[in-house]
Amino acid sequence: MRIAIIGAGIAGLSAAQTLRSADVEVTVYDKGRGPGGRTVSKRTDHGSIDLGAPYFTAREADFRDQVARWAHAGVIEPWSITPVVLPERQPARDQARLVAVPRMSALAKHMADGLNVHVGVQVSEINRELTGWVLRERHGETLGEFDAVLLTAPAPQAQSLLAEPCPGLAAQVAQARMQPCWAVGLVLERPLNVDFAAGFPSRGPLSWVAHAGSRPQRAQWPDIWVLHASAAWSEANIEWAADQVASELTEAFADLLRETPAVTQAIAHRWRFARTREPLAAPAGFLEHEDLYCAGDWVTDGRVEGAWQSGRAAAMRLLTRLDDSR
Numbered sequence: 001m002r003i004a005i006i007g008a009g010i011a012g013l014s015a016a017q018t019l020r021s022a023d024v025e026v027t028v029y030d031k032g033r034g035p036g037g038r039t040v041s042k043r044t045d046h047g048s049i050d051l052g053a054p055y056f057t058a059r060e061a062d063f064r065d066q067v068a069r070w071a072h073a074g075v076i077e078p079w080s081i082t083p084v085v086l087p088e089r090q091p092a093r094d095q096a097r098l099v100a101v102p103r104m105s106a107l108a109k110h111m112a113d114g115l116n117v118h119v120g121v122q123v124s125e126i127n128r129e130l131t132g133w134v135l136r137e138r139h140g141e142t143l144g145e146f147d148a149v150l151l152t153a154p155a156p157q158a159q160s161l162l163a164e165p166c167p168g169l170a171a172q173v174a175q176a177r178m179q180p181c182w183a184v185g186l187v188l189e190r191p192l193n194v195d196f197a198a199g200f201p202s203r204g205p206l207s208w209v210a211h212a213g214s215r216p217q218r219a220q221w222p223d224i225w226v227l228h229a230s231a232a233w234s235e236a237n238i239e240w241a242a243d244q245v246a247s248e249l250t251e252a253f254a255d256l257l258r259e260t261p262a263v264t265q266a267i268a269h270r271w272r273f274a275r276t277r278e279p280l281a282a283p284a285g286f287l288e289h290e291d292l293y294c295a296g297d298w299v300t301d302g303r304v305e306g307a308w309q310s311g312r313a314a315a316m317r318l319l320t321r322l323d324d325s326r
């Protein structure tokens, strides 16, 4: 059985691990420079900065069990802070927030260990042929023929790959709504004089600010703050140049603090599809059409936990089909 997984984010890796634990070999393709998708960390002259998901939570028993295994392996740690709602400084929702150590991308790296993951490969075509699915990368080279394909790209990217071979599935995928996010990493000359480590600004362009050094195993880093723009601001300014975004969001941060941060470097990153505004909340946790499966956070609930559950659910369904056909 030849199985391809498109996407080495949490969903794709969770699916690949599930299949591998049943001794089913898979090939994973990702267009990024490394595995992790929206949990990757950006390498800079000042070390890695987590510009994607800043943390994740674990609500359901299956994911809590997985989290316990990752904690046991030393891959994740709790981030013991209580973010505040700004500018009022009221404590935000009390919940256990988890981070990978020493950087977010360590989680995907751990999950990808031992798997057959090809990075830097963008799948640009999926075609159904007589003997299976044929995948092609963006230069037109064939990646091979597969009996089943699991697609875990963000919804709009999945939709465009599916438009020709599976218009019905593409129409279902189109129901999921994703939002962009501009993120900025601010490297500072000296620490800020503030009494919170992370906060959710309730108005203005920003929706999240956090001190990187407050995260476990990051204390030795230079003084770095990470800012996320709100979905509305990001959407309105999605085509802005990175420099312009960095300077506007730094100004918004200074207004919030009533202090001007001494910035050594500001690194802006645009996530075109960051969070899911309207996930499909598909009861099975994945979508299916013959031997083609779609999984990802947008199929479930728009979080790391949902991505992990979705990938696993699709892989388990695939295993059931394999058993039935034996």
Ligand SMILES: Cc1cc2nc3c(=O)[nH]c(=O)nc-3n(C[C@H](O)[C@H](O)[C@H](O)COP(=O)(O)OP(=O)(O)OC[C@H]3O[C@@H](n4cnc5c(N)ncnc54)[C@H](O)[C@@H]3O)c2cc1C
Pocket (backbone or CB within 6 Å): 006, 007, 008, 009, 010, 011, 012, 029, 030, 031, 032, 035, 036, 037, 038, 039, 051, 052, 053, 054, 055, 056, 057, 121, 122, 123, 124, 152, 153, 154, 157, 181, 183, 228, 271, 273, 274, 275, 295, 296, 297, 298, 302, 303, 304, 305, 307
């Ligand atoms: C700024 C930001 C803040 C967030 N905050 C939180 C939070 O606080 N808590 C939380 O739980 N979650 C948060 N998230 C969401 C979380 O990161 C996602 O839910 C989760 O990482 C999604 O995993 P995934 O595998 O479904 O998708 P992704 O991580 O997007 O993985 C999909 C992968 O597919 C690859 N890909 C796409 N198209 C192709 C192609 N054609 N060929 C090959 N590869 C392809 C991509 O490169 C990517 O690696 C945040 C995300 C962002 C960006």
